[in-house]
Amino acid sequence: MGNAIQDMLSKFAFPVYLAPMEGVTDRSFRLVCKKMGADVLVSEFISSDALSREIDKSVRKMCFDERERPFGVQIFGHDEQSLVAAARMAELAGPDFIDINWGCPVKKVVNKGAGSAILQDVPRMARLTAAVVDAVRLPVTVKTRLGWDSSSKPIVEVAERMQDAGVQAIAIHGRTRAQMYGGEADWSLIGEAKANPRLHIPVVGNGDIDSAEKALQYRKRYGVDAVMIGRAAIGNPWIFQQIKALVRGSEASFPTYDERVATVMEQLHLAAKEKGERRAVLEMRTQYAGYFKGLYNFKTVRMKLMQALTISECEDILRSYSEC
Ligand SMILES: Cc1cc2nc3c(=O)[nH]c(=O)nc-3n(C[C@H](O)[C@H](O)[C@H](O)COP(=O)(O)O)c2cc1C
Incomplete structure (x- = not known):
């Protein structure tokens, strides 16, 4: 079977995602980043509970501009019914893919069993993910972390389980939940997940990419299909332009x-x-x-x-x- 996300990524010489960031990557910022060369955009995370109850603020978060394509709507949640209902609603908004957030480390989310909490129960993660995949026609992708804490980093297995669940790409933030945003992202496990000969879906590497040089270096070193940039783009959308310039072999320029x-x-x-x-x-x-x-x-x-x-x-x- 074909992989629509693979096809989507193959259109870009060096595919770069703008990471979804709640409170930052609204439509205005996404459009600015797109203009600067971000290839793939994702909405801020949207609560599946709120979306399935048609809460106005959550419904509005799905809105996007045609110029943003390829665009994904990201949902998070902990129970199958609302995840499935939210995914179906997201599909109606007409994005190019639906992304499930299995990586959020925030207490409020984790305490309910959503976001990165699911990494403590991989079979449940696989079950819920498969339910979403089965509920929609659009490709489904997943964004997650290496694992729960330093004693549990099942990402290589998780990536395979996500593939088996029908997911068409996986974005991996190279930290555990326990790390939150501290310490350094560990890309070696992202590289291991990608190098697994049984894994065929695209792997998007994420964590601490803060320059065009690092984006190119890390993609090459860890073999990922795309890189995803978050914090380094805040107030610095030029990072996407700089990556494009470096890929073309020209000098990266800095804004006046x-x-x-x-x-x-x-x-x-x-x-x-x-x-x-x-x-x-x-x-x-x-x-x-x-x-x-x-x-x-x-x-x-x-x-x-x-x-x-x-x-x-x-x-x-x-x-x-x-x-x-
Ligand atoms: C302010 C802020 C909000 C975030 N919101 C989301 C979100 O809505 N969905 C998500 O999957 N990740 C979210 N993240 C995580 C980022 O997408 C990304 O995985 C993380 O920042 C690591 O990448 P970076 O080192 O390039 O920033 C958020 C991060 C920050 C800093």
Whole structure:
């Protein structure tokens, strides 16, 4: 049988995903990253409980722009009925694939048996995953971690079990649940999962890719089919452009101040269209540190940005820096 995700990835010279990040990768940021060269985009995680109850906020999280394709809707949950119902609803939104989040380490999620908690019960993980695969026509992918803690890292087996469940790609964050986001991602086990001769589905490597050079090095060293970038893209969507440049053999370029401001403005306007100006301006506050990292004496500008309430105020504040 063919693999639709493999076909999708084969269209890109060096496939790069923007990692799903709750509270960060809304449509505005995803569109900015797409323009900069991110190939595959995924929604923020969406609670299957909330989605199956048609809670407005969760339904809205599935919305995407045609320019975002290939695009996946990510769901998380712990019980079969709501996961299946959510997957069916996600399918109606028309994405290219559905992704199941079996990696979230957050207590609120894990305590209910969702996210990475499932790594303590691989047979259940396989059962729930197969139920979702059977419920929809779209390809289903999974995003997970190496295992629960340092004494349990079953990812090589998990990848095979996911393949047997009918999953068409697996994204692996090279940490255990116990590690949360601390320490260093261990890519050697991602490489082992990929090197398993019984595994045929694409493996997407994730964790700590923070430069174009590292993306190229790690893909080559660990043989993964694609890389996924999360935190390093926050306020730095240029990382995708830099990867593309390096793949082409040209020099990676870094954004000027004016380019950074223009990109912030673009993101703000896109976000305002989606959720209103006030919310767009407030949510953008978490991204300034990334966008203007390393700029001399930027702190006072950032303090002012933290108080701005309109897009034009933000623009004036940012322009005042470039003029000084
Ligand atoms: C703020 C934040 C929100 C996140 N939200 C999600 C999410 O909604 N779904 C998901 O699968 N992973 C989520 N993650 C995990 C990332 O997708 C990624 O696996 C992790 O950050 C490691 O990749 P990185 O080192 O490139 O950041 C989140 C991470 C961060 C920092």
